[in-house]
Amino acid sequence: MSIQTGIQTSRTPLGRDDLARLVARDIQAGSFVNLGIGQPTLVSNYLKPEQNITLHTENGMLGMGPVATGDQIDGDLINAGKIPVTELPGASYFHHADSFAIMRGGHLDICVLGAFQVSATGDLANWHTGGPDAIPAVGGAMDLATGAKDVFVMMTLLTREGVSKLVGTCTYPLTGVGCVTRIYTDKAVFLTGPGGVQVRETFGCTLDELQDLVPVPLTAATGA
Amino acid sequence: MSIQTGIQTSRTPLGRDDLARLVARDIQAGSFVNLGIGQPTLVSNYLKPEQNITLHTENGMLGMGPVATGDQIDGDLINAGKIPVTELPGASYFHHADSFAIMRGGHLDICVLGAFQVSATGDLANWHTGGPDAIPAVGGAMDLATGAKDVFVMMTLLTREGVSKLVGTCTYPLTGVGCVTRIYTDKAVFLTGPGGVQVRETFGCTLDELQDLVPVPLTAATGA
């Protein structure tokens, strides 16, 4: 499969499952990956056995398997979303400091996170609306954002109100500074980095149409 | 056994084994203890099973047993002095950072160390002669001196040249500052602390005779 430059690869926007399938396809074989709670969890449905991906869950496990069903359900074996899961051959358990050392020490190849906003320079906001009455809760979001070698964001490009979540500067409280390397949305895949925001591919829109939706300058990616 | 105040408890100086027996007797039942290389190792010969002492060795073990002999010798089971040892029921192994966390986190009740010099305020010098041609080597001495709840020193009171190793200020490079709580010597047991140097008991000399040997003010201990 070759990825061409800033091209429209789908005539329609991608649904959540298609987006998850795309992220799964882009994860290099042999990678160690943490999938955030929510939409990123869908990615696990599309990882292929031959990719030999090892999933990490920050509550203390490598080699996490699919969600547990029926007799598999074991209260002592849960993921970061507190959902019962299973273990795969070659799994390992460790305590919380060792588990976060894996994340914070830069050992995860990729983490996939949801987002409220991502800035043109890769700042991530995904933990707190900043509302005056909101009770803040952060969990492991900042450790994942700061620690993984690559941080992939999955989100819809626009809010329900039609406002771009890809922004010049985040208005929501930050999770991490300059940490996001790729943004997977229903309308396009963006690469963030020193060269500004590049568009790898679009779904159901042209690059020009995309630019009209997004308040930061876009260029076509010169390779991915 | 009751310990009286600053009294002469032996008519002669103590030999190395008698001193080791005394230290062993003074270790409270149930303690976790690290015995330094050299003279302190002798203490293990006099610990009684009913004391239920657990020995730590900083290369990565709790529950160390006696020195290995014959078929017990196993190159993968050594102590900090690199001598083959044995394991007792209830032992555990851990890596170096976890092992030193035990020492540095204040979890050992007692460590027993040799010394070149101890100051009146409990400074310890036991790792380096400071000679211009000496190659320095520190090992775990500073971690033990700084980390254990109580640091007991075992040494002869005088050098071969007859100079007191209990000093006003150490002239050798320090291992730790204000860390020593007790000094076991052939001539006396000293307690160091905010109240200055107190003598718990003497061996083969009176308190006055001891004071003549030592360049720091001594008082009789008011209790131990």
Added chain:
Amino acid sequence: MLNFADSVGEAVAGIKDGSTVMIGGFGNAGQPFELIDALLDCGATGLTVVNNNAGQGDQGLALLIKEGRVKKMICSFPRQSDSWHFDAKFRAGEVELELVPQGNLAERIRAAGAGIGGFFTPTGYGTMLAEGKETRILDGRGQVFETPIHADVALIKALTADTKGNLVYRKTARNFGPIMAAAAKHTVVQVSGIVPAGSLDPENVVTPGIYVNSIVKVA
């Protein structure tokens, strides 16, 4: 000195008003429910509680908060669909919250047990959770100074203890147990079973007995 308690009540009896209490568990996995219930029964109040969350539903830590025993929560994720008791107390200004990124929480607890006086970490740099904290650039990255979290007491759950206090855990229920045991002055453990010293393989001990003060078997 290691103690084997006959009941959870006896195991938590020494907890004083105003104590800092670490409570293990992530979700229900590894939560020492019986010890938390005993803490509620023993009446200690004015507590600072360290836990990943701030109580769920109408049980355990949530009840402790509801009853006004908790002066301050140190946690990473207080807001959950069923954290209504914390939510109410927090909005009423009746419980203080120190919100800590989960990895900083784990590392700060680990630092306390390991005798580390403080450390720099990139986690939280440039965010509101680093406001007012010392920062510096190290290894080319902005980093935040974080300090150890010590506790008077840890209440944790393990699978099995031996008679020397060595512990093994089960699957993801291990979570905070080992680091909290090391960070607290007094560690109380509830276990499903107690075996003679020598029954656990020394290679597989997760928490050495040196970190454990009181063990109680719960049904």
Added chain:
Amino acid sequence: MLNFADSVGEAVAGIKDGSTVMIGGFGNAGQPFELIDALLDCGATGLTVVNNNAGQGDQGLALLIKEGRVKKMICSFPRQSDSWHFDAKFRAGEVELELVPQGNLAERIRAAGAGIGGFFTPTGYGTMLAEGKETRILDGRGQVFETPIHADVALIKALTADTKGNLVYRKTARNFGPIMAAAAKHTVVQVSGIVPAGSLDPENVVTPGIYVNSIVKVA
């Protein structure tokens, strides 16, 4: 990507001149003798070596030092009765020494693996090993600022690996292996046996495979 090498030579082939190489072991326990011999054979020079000691007798690390491959040693205990090669090179000014208290060595290696930018510790405070270092009073104690030790390569020895790279060790041979595996960009492990994934109990894995890059079985 995890690689199973056919020989120790293949396993160390990528080590470049000027690399920082961590070598596991304390005394002979856990020393990866075969990997060190292969490092000697591969010819890499100008190395910074991190090990608890600085070579013993006429083998392994001592030979590497004798042959002038080691520019700098970072260790806690270089002086031993049989460390003549290091002694000679050091007195001749041909090898640099960074002497580190053993616990600081372990904690600095651990910090590198855990993403800690630096930490304060009481160990060494007020001694010549803290000279020139930043200090501050924390928790009422003088403490010294220490920085992580990263490495390009770690050479370690474990007992058994599974096909996912998970490792278990044997007795006190565990020592520096787990923390060096996490601190190095590339970790090479010599093992006595390799078993299929699923053969090691997930509760008992000491080094998860994420830290391991190359595995070679030695006789």
